[in-house]
Amino acid sequence: MASEKPIEATGDEPFLGLLDVALLAVLIAGAAWYFLRSRKKEEEPIRSYSIQPTTVSTSSAVENSFIKKLKTSGRSLVVFYGSQTGTGEEFAGRLAKEGIRYRLKGMVADPEECDMEELLQLKDISNSLAVFCLATYGEGDPTDNAMEFYEWINNGDVDLTGLNYAVFGLGNKTYEHYNKVAIHVDKRLEELGATRVFELGLGDDDANIEDDFITWKDRFWPAVCDFFGIEGGGEEVLIRQYRLLEQPDVLPDRIYTGEIARLHSMQNQRPPFDAKNPFLAPIRVNRELHKGGGRSCMHIELNIDGSKMRYDAGDHVAMYPINDKSLVEKLGQLCNADLDTVFSLINTDTDSSKKHPFPCPTTYRTALTHYLEITAIPRTHILKELAEYCSDEADKQLLRSMASITPEGKEKYQSWIQDACRNIVHILEDIKTCRPPIDHVCELLPRLQPRYYSISSSAKLHPTDVHVTAVLVEYKTPTGRVNKGVATTYLKNKQPQDGGEEVKVPVFIRKSQFRLPTKPETPIIMVGPGTGLAPFRGFLQERQFLRDEGKTVGESVLYFGCRKRSEDYIYEAELEEWEKKGTLTLKTAFSRDQEKKVYVQHLLEQDADLIWNVIGENKGHFYICGDAKNMAVDVRNILVKILSSKGNMSEADAVQYLKRMEAQKRYSADVWS
Ligand SMILES: Cc1cc2nc3c(=O)[nH]c(=O)nc-3n(C[C@H](O)[C@H](O)[C@H](O)COP(=O)(O)OP(=O)(O)OC[C@H]3O[C@@H](n4cnc5c(N)ncnc54)[C@H](O)[C@@H]3O)c2cc1C
Numbered sequence: 001m002a003s004e005k006p007i008e009a010t011g012d013e014p015f016l017g018l019l020d021v022a023l024l025a026v027l028i029a030g031a032a033w034y035f036l037r038s039r040k041k042e043e044e045p046i047r048s049y050s051i052q053p054t055t056v057s058t059s060s061a062v063e064n065s066f067i068k069k070l071k072t073s074g075r076s077l078v079v080f081y082g083s084q085t086g087t088g089e090e091f092a093g094r095l096a097k098e099g100i101r102y103r104l105k106g107m108v109a110d111p112e113e114c115d116m117e118e119l120l121q122l123k124d125i126s127n128s129l130a131v132f133c134l135a136t137y138g139e140g141d142p143t144d145n146a147m148e149f150y151e152w153i154n155n156g157d158v159d160l161t162g163l164n165y166a167v168f169g170l171g172n173k174t175y176e177h178y179n180k181v182a183i184h185v186d187k188r189l190e191e192l193g194a195t196r197v198f199e200l201g202l203g204d205d206d207a208n209i210e211d212d213f214i215t216w217k218d219r220f221w222p223a224v225c226d227f228f229g230i231e232g233g234g235e236e237v238l239i240r241q242y243r244l245l246e247q248p249d250v251l252p253d254r255i256y257t258g259e260i261a262r263l264h265s266m267q268n269q270r271p272p273f274d275a276k277n278p279f280l281a282p283i284r285v286n287r288e289l290h291k292g293g294g295r296s297c298m299h300i301e302l303n304i305d306g307s308k309m310r311y312d313a314g315d316h317v318a319m320y321p322i323n324d325k326s327l328v329e330k331l332g333q334l335c336n337a338d339l340d341t342v343f344s345l346i347n348t349d350t351d352s353s354k355k356h357p358f359p360c361p362t363t364y365r366t367a368l369t370h371y372l373e374i375t376a377i378p379r380t381h382i383l384k385e386l387a388e389y390c391s392d393e394a395d396k397q398l399l400r401s402m403a404s405i406t407p408e409g410k411e412k413y414q415s416w417i418q419d420a421c422r423n424i425v426h427i428l429e430d431i432k433t434c435r436p437p438i439d440h441v442c443e444l445l446p447r448l449q450p451r452y453y454s455i456s457s458s459a460k461l462h463p464t465d466v467h468v469t470a471v472l473v474e475y476k477t478p479t480g481r482v483n484k485g486v487a488t489t490y491l492k493n494k495q496p497q498d499g500g501e502e503v504k505v506p507v508f509i510r511k512s513q514f515r516l517p518t519k520p521e522t523p524i525i526m527v528g529p530g531t532g533l534a535p536f537r538g539f540l541q542e543r544q545f546l547r548d549e550g551k552t553v554g555e556s557v558l559y560f561g562c563r564k565r566s567e568d569y570i571y572e573a574e575l576e577e578w579e580k581k582g583t584l585t586l587k588t589a590f591s592r593d594q595e596k597k598v599y600v601q602h603l604l605e606q607d608a609d610l611i612w613n614v615i616g617e618n619k620g621h622f623y624i625c626g627d628a629k630n631m632a633v634d635v636r637n638i639l640v641k642i643l644s645s646k647g648n649m650s651e652a653d654a655v656q657y658l659k660r661m662e663a664q665k666r667y668s669a670d671v672w673s
């Protein structure tokens with residue numbers, strides 16, 4: 001199952017690759033040798049070598065010491081985050097910043113960059129508190145950056161007596177293992193002797209995680225004050241985290257132009273390619289899969305030849321999109337900004353490992369195009385900061401109230417911002433007296449995240465090409481605007497032309513756990529309506545390839561669903577060809593081709609004997625891909641029903657049976673919402 005790595009905002013990334021470091025080492029050794037030799041031969045002039053500074057190994061024991069940072073800067077609050085796409089990190093930052101109001105000066109910390117065993121020493125700092133903002137992914141797994149900490153508290157037998165803590169979880173109720181990581185960490189810290197200062201908070205990204213967070217936070221601070229005997233909170237002061245430095249004199253080749261980390265990495269491509277160093281993959285094919293119906297679904301082929309990137313069917317490809325040019329221009333105008341200004345935002349917290357929110361120096365145009373999520377729905381703290389830039393009192397009050405936790409304020413935020421799908425551009429268009437400076441907007445907006453796609457090809461058949469099946473996101477909002485998905489709109493416009501210049505997109509591959517059985521003879525059932533078909537196309541290509549090689553391949557049953565056979569039946573010809581060849585048993589549900597909706601789970605229910613035969617009697621594998629919110633839940637429920645009736649089990653036993661299948665990797669889900 002996928003988990004996404006957040007793209008940390010920094011322009012201070014390792015600047016040299018391994019090869020460079022090796023070359024540097026040789027150079028230094030050579031220089032040293034030459035120096036010593038020349039000392040002996042006094043008559044020869046001593047040559048000097050200028051070695052470029054490098055950030056290859058930035059971590060030292062001292063830098064990893066959050067205790068030392070807390071002590072030297074007079075702080076007592078540390079907020080750790082486990083985050084893949086930035087929300088947890090953002091919440092941690094907000095909590096740390098607010099601490100000052102309650103005389104608890106705070107800092108944010110990435111557990112991956114800290115020596116977490118130092119939690120044992122936190123009690124030595126008076127009024128100290130550790131808060132954990134932790135997201136859950138996959139099958140109830142921690143994020144990559146919290147993995148080691150999670151394992152440490154699970155496996156270790158440490159005594160955390162004297163550690164004061166609180167946990168806020170980030171999750172989504174449509175996933176089976178809702179907020180499992182935060183729930184577990186909260187319980188485990190108590191088992192290890194730590195003191196819970198305030199109850200566990202749980203944020204649901206399917207509903208309104210911002211509301212969950214601010215509601216929790218509002219009760220959290222008074223509880224913290226009670227616990228430490230702090231009398232009331234001071235006035236709320238809005239403090240900038242970054243200071244602006246305009247840099248008109250920076251040499252053009254020192255200015256970031258959209259690189260994720262290393263300067264010039266797009267012009268000077270060097271493997272290994274990953275989240276911080278994406279490969280510019282030429283798009284070979286970009287064609288429409290829908291035959292009608294007014295929506296668009298793209299079949300895209302990305303060439304990864306020469307990248308040294310490998311993939312297996314079931315993996316994900318991640319892509320860095322860029323924002324729509326006209327939206328960027330509009331935001332620049334609304335902020336009265338010269339978008340060509342070269343600037344840096346510099347963290348005022350000199351102890352923070354994050355020096356800039358995104359690679360700097362850069363221009364506002366680049367920041368808004370490549371680095372910031374300008375179409376995301378702004379969270380309440382952004383509204384609070386924007387309020388300060390309203391010249392009209394009523395406008396100021398509107399923004400302040402939407403950022404408050406009063407019932408009316410929350411209701412207004414829900415209807416005026418969330419339901420109306422207003423992004424920062426729409427807010428500034430509709431609140432005409434609000435004119436924030438562009439550098440503050442750049443500080444407030446979240447970092448643009450890569451988008452993930454289930455690879456819809458098999459490397460056995462296409463070792464140098466990665467196929468993607470992506471549905472275009474475009475919808476009308478209640479204010480009459482048309483909102484367009486960042487990545488899918490970007491892809492839609494990336495059309496290769498015969499004989500034209502190559503059209504490229506920055507990508508990297510992310511390994512997943514969504515895998516075909518190791519033995520090709522094992523039968524499989526795949527359920528993938530709509531774009532959920534993507535990874536199964538890869539599976540089927542692979543199984544056909546093995547059959548063509550003369551291998552014995554088990555039965556492959558696919559449940560595919562779409563609205564209408566004549567409109568959005570994607571890869572119809574390929575599926576029917578595999579069916580004809582005997583590689584595939586195909587079951588289709590065209591939901592809107594008859595009066596009453598027919599969905600994939602209705603077909604599964606009808607095929608209860610087949611399902612039990614494959615998974616119960618022949619130990620086959622069961623896969624689901626696509627919509628997490630409704631489809632995956634409904635399919636799982638039907639499966640439990642089938643296991644219970646055909647396997648003569650109680651419902652509770654059927655659930656246990658499914659859990660065992662999951663542990664044995666015989667039940668896998670690749671779902672998103
Ligand atoms: C592991 C994984 C695998 C995935 N595989 C695929 C795949 O194979 N194919 C595929 O097409 N996608 C896939 N996705 C989804 C994909 O990553 C993107 O989220 C999707 O393409 C939208 O990206 P975007 O930048 O175009 O849209 P964004 O700019 O990110 O906008 C999307 C957001 O717009 C809002 N929105 C969308 N529709 C509406 C609406 N009607 N009303 C109100 N708000 C709305 C929602 O908040 C939504 O989150 C996958 C996601 C994950 C996590």
Ligand SMILES: NC(=O)c1ccc[n+]([C@@H]2O[C@H](COP(=O)([O-])OP(=O)(O)OC[C@H]3O[C@@H](n4cnc5c(N)ncnc54)[C@H](OP(=O)(O)O)[C@@H]3O)[C@@H](O)[C@H]2O)c1
Binds near residue numbers: 561568591597
């Ligand atoms: N975050 C994003 O921006 C984003 C982008 C792309 C996709 N997605 C998610 O991915 C899903 C798949 O997208 P898609 O456009 O490829 O699919 P789709 O065309 O919307 O749906 C495919 C089929 O599934 C049916 N369906 C609806 N509800 C179902 C349920 N509860 N159980 C089983 N089938 C159901 C649909 O029927 P009816 O429509 O007739 O009810 C349709 O026949 C979407 O539902 C969405 O949640 C999200």
Ligand SMILES: Cc1cc2nc3c(=O)[nH]c(=O)nc-3n(C[C@H](O)[C@H](O)[C@H](O)COP(=O)(O)O)c2cc1C
Binds near residue numbers: 002136137171172178
């Ligand atoms: C692919 C994927 C898998 C997820 N799996 C889970 C899960 O198993 N349980 C859960 O509660 N939330 C799950 N979530 C929801 C995230 O935890 C939630 O969106 C959270 O706010 C992300 O925080 P972050 O931005 O800090 O990474 C999942 C989200 C995605 C995109």
